Amino acid sequence: MSKVKVLVVDDEKDFATTLAERLNIRGFETTAVFCTEDALALIHARNIPDVVLLDLKMPRMDGMETLKEIKKYNPAIEVIILTGHGAGVPLTGIDRGKHGAFDCVMKPADINELTVKINQAMIKKGNAKI
Amino acid sequence: MKKERGWIKRVFIDIDEYHETMTSPERYRRFRRTLFLVMTTTFLVPLIMTTWLSYYEYRSMMLTNLRWNAESAKRTIETFLTELQTVLAYTADGRTFEELVDQENLKNIYHHLKLNYPGVVDLGIIDHDGIQQAYAGPFDLLGKDYSDRECFKVVTVSKTYIGRVEMGYRKVPHFCIAVSGFNSDTSQSWVFRTSIDATTLDKYIGKTGTGALSDIFLVAWKGERQLQSSSRYYGPPLSIYPFDLPENRHGITISEELNVRDDVVLTAVAYLEGTPWALVLLKEGYLYGKDWSFFKARLFFIVLATTVLALLVIFQITNLFVGRIREADEKRETMLAEIEHTSKLASIGRLAAGVAHEINNPLAIISAKTGLVMDLLDLSEDFKYKEKIASEIRGTSDAVERCKVITHRLLGFARRMDVSLESININNLMREVLSFLDQEALYRGIHVDLNLGDSLPVIESDRGQLQQIFLNLVNNAIDAIGKDGKVTITTKKRDKNSIQVDVIDNGRGMTPEIMNHIFEPFFTTKDSGEKKGTGLGLFITYGLAKKLGGHISVRSSVGVGSTFTVILPTKITLSRRAPDVESEGPGR
Numbered sequence: 001m002s003k004v005k006v007l008v009v010d011d012e013k014d015f016a017t018t019l020a021e022r023l024n025i026r027g028f029e030t031t032a033v034f035c036t037e038d039a040l041a042l043i044h045a046r047n048i049p050d051v052v053l054l055d056l057k058m059p060r061m062d063g064m065e066t067l068k069e070i071k072k073y074n075p076a077i078e079v080i081i082l083t084g085h086g087a088g089v090p091l092t093g094i095d096r097g098k099h100g101a102f103d104c105v106m107k108p109a110d111i112n113e114l115t116v117k118i119n120q121a122m123i124k125k126g127n128a129k130i
Numbered sequence: 131m132k133k134e135r136g137w138i139k140r141v142f143i144d145i146d147e148y149h150e151t152m153t154s155p156e157r158y159r160r161f162r163r164t165l166f167l168v169m170t171t172t173f174l175v176p177l178i179m180t181t182w183l184s185y186y187e188y189r190s191m192m193l194t195n196l197r198w199n200a201e202s203a204k205r206t207i208e209t210f211l212t213e214l215q216t217v218l219a220y221t222a223d224g225r226t227f228e229e230l231v232d233q234e235n236l237k238n239i240y241h242h243l244k245l246n247y248p249g250v251v252d253l254g255i256i257d258h259d260g261i262q263q264a265y266a267g268p269f270d271l272l273g274k275d276y277s278d279r280e281c282f283k284v285v286t287v288s289k290t291y292i293g294r295v296e297m298g299y300r301k302v303p304h305f306c307i308a309v310s311g312f313n314s315d316t317s318q319s320w321v322f323r324t325s326i327d328a329t330t331l332d333k334y335i336g337k338t339g340t341g342a343l344s345d346i347f348l349v350a351w352k353g354e355r356q357l358q359s360s361s362r363y364y365g366p367p368l369s370i371y372p373f374d375l376p377e378n379r380h381g382i383t384i385s386e387e388l389n390v391r392d393d394v395v396l397t398a399v400a401y402l403e404g405t406p407w408a409l410v411l412l413k414e415g416y417l418y419g420k421d422w423s424f425f426k427a428r429l430f431f432i433v434l435a436t437t438v439l440a441l442l443v444i445f446q447i448t449n450l451f452v453g454r455i456r457e458a459d460e461k462r463e464t465m466l467a468e469i470e471h472t473s474k475l476a477s478i479g480r481l482a483a484g485v486a487h488e489i490n491n492p493l494a495i496i497s498a499k500t501g502l503v504m505d506l507l508d509l510s511e512d513f514k515y516k517e518k519i520a521s522e523i524r525g526t527s528d529a530v531e532r533c534k535v536i537t538h539r540l541l542g543f544a545r546r547m548d549v550s551l552e553s554i555n556i557n558n559l560m561r562e563v564l565s566f567l568d569q570e571a572l573y574r575g576i577h578v579d580l581n582l583g584d585s586l587p588v589i590e591s592d593r594g595q596l597q598q599i600f601l602n603l604v605n606n607a608i609d610a611i612g613k614d615g616k617v618t619i620t621t622k623k624r625d626k627n628s629i630q631v632d633v634i635d636n637g638r639g640m641t642p643e644i645m646n647h648i649f650e651p652f653f654t655t656k657d658s659g660e661k662k663g664t665g666l667g668l669f670i671t672y673g674l675a676k677k678l679g680g681h682i683s684v685r686s687s688v689g690v691g692s693t694f695t696v697i698l699p700t701k702i703t704l705s706r707r708a709p710d711v712e713s714e715g716p717g718r
Binding site (some may be wrong): 021044084109 | 212491493496497502505509
């Protein structure tokens with residue numbers, strides 16, 4: 001069974017790489033990129049992740065725009081928003097249905113919670129790999 | 131306009147100047163004083179001016195009346211005298227000296243004259259030597275010598291003569307009218323004279339006088355100023371008139387004199403043409419016979435009574451007005467304090483959100499790194515300090531977790547909350563909230579009593595925020611009890627526009643000092659044990675309630691318990707919404 005491919009997009013390099021490492025330990029195949037351009041480039045290069053963990057506020061292109069781009073390119077990619085803002089309740093300001101994010105997780109995120117969310121996203125895709 | 135504002139500002143109070151002590155008693159005392167003065171002046175100046183004008187208008191009307199009376203009386207007496215003179219002159223012209231000295235003729239003439247002019251006392255003819263040659267009348271005056279009398283001397287020169295009132299030979303007051311004639315045969319002049327009873331003058335003057343006059347009489351302007359007719363004030367004819375007569379002999383002179391009672395009396399004097407007399411009219415100040423001083427007293431009383439009444443009314447109005455302003459100011463101050471508090475909440479919210487947001491990122495890194503270390507430790511085999519390192523890392527993780535609770539709460543308070551309104555049954559909402567806390571209450575042996583009111587109105591509000599408010603309050607109630615106790619939740623309709631929810635615990639209660647601070651940020655009493663408070667729960671709850679147009683209050687007594695009362699409007703109106711506490715969009 002192939003591993004679930006996760007792409008972490010966050011301009012905080014330390015956070016992105018550490019998170020990727022922790023997810024890898026938990027059996028995911030995780031790549032970390034530090035800007036939205038790199039993320040989109042990767043996706044366009046046919047390196048399609050199953051789930052993207054996307055920070056909202058990043059230089060040049062923010063998370064919401066990136067989300068739209070990803071969904072435009074491939075609606076099957078599930079996106080979980082990772083944000084330092086929002087107080088642990090669903091962001092009412094973001095219309096998730098409209099932009100297609102699967103869920104939203106507050107930073108600092110609990111790794112187990114994150115794993116559960118990724119798996120739920122995979123179930124939604126109808127393709128649970130773990 | 132600017133100038134006017136400046137004036138008003140000077141007269142009233144410069145609000146800026148008193149801003150610091152807006153409701154200080156001195157400000158209202160000063161305001162009351164100024165308002166009273168301004169209103170009093172505004173009322174009294176027109177009153178005094180009107181009174182003054184009335185007084186002078188009235189006086190000028192009296193002067194005009196007096197002048198008219200004087201002119202009318204002067205004309206009547208002059209006409210009477212001229213008429214008599216003309217009759218005498220006509221009688222003399224139509225007859226010769228011889229005809230006139232005939233006693234019978236003279237008696238006939240006397241009788242005719244007496245019929246028309248009852249005041250005529252007698253008639254006489256005086257020859258050029260001054261001897262009365264003929265006489266008709268009640269006295270024995272035939273042959274009397276008039277040569278040294280003024281009457282005789284003047285008339286021979288000026289042709290006509292009207293004399294002063296005197297006693298003369300007759301010993302009754304009378305005056306004499308004489309005309310001179312000329313005998314062409316003897317080339318000698320003669321005098322035709324008549325005596326008129328002085329009381330005739332009284333009658334004539336009486337006819338001219340109106341009820342409006344106090345006194346009217348004639349005075350001889352030559353010599354000692356003897357009265358020529360009787361006067362109410364100065365006595366019978368030939369008494370002395372005590373005042374000087376005016377120099378001006380033309381027209382009518384009006385002056386003010388004091389009468390015997392020291393009242394001001396208006397005096398009009400008119401010299402009568404061709405006579406030795408001056409006509410004097412006296413008028414005490416008040417029209418139609420009333421006393422002038424009585425009029426003045428009445429005027430003064432009216433002004434005084436009106437002024438006292440007005441001052442009382444102004445005083446009452448001023449008090450009422452200033453009282454209302456004071457009430458309004460106090461209300462405004464309370465509102466300002468409320469607004470200040472709300473805006474303080476907003477500022478703190480923004481600051482807290484900024485700080486929390488900035489802290490969240492490094493916190494996320496620490497959390498991830500410690501997590502990774504723990505992962506690696508789990509994967510590695512045992513080594514000397516493995517357990518120790520794992521324990522330290524757990525300590526770090528716990529600390530990060532505590533920070534996370536704080537930052538998440540701060541963000542929860544400050545995050546953009548688009549109030550999403552929906553119809554909410556508050557009883558159902560309370561049941562939902564309690565379902566989260568059932569386990570906790572059960573675990574601590576706390577009985578939760580739901581006392582939900584019937585037929586509560588459905589309210590329009592934000593479900594998530596209401597849940598947060600009541601979760602916080604019930605959670606606090608459970609914490610206040612600790613173990614084994616009772617939390618009562620009651621809901622009821624407060625009035626047409628609001629409902630009330632009480633969360634009552636029988637916990638340890640609070641002192642008044644603590645109650646004063648419980649809604650302030652970072653104030654907590656949960657400073658020990660594993661459930662250490664952040665000091666943000668009630669602060670956030672308070673802000674949320676305000677945001678939803680509601681209000682939270684608290685009653686408590688130490689050892690008995692606390693009651694938190696939440697009042698919520700059935701409908702949130704736009705003006706009751708507090709300003710949004712956050713301005714940033716969703717961040718990382």
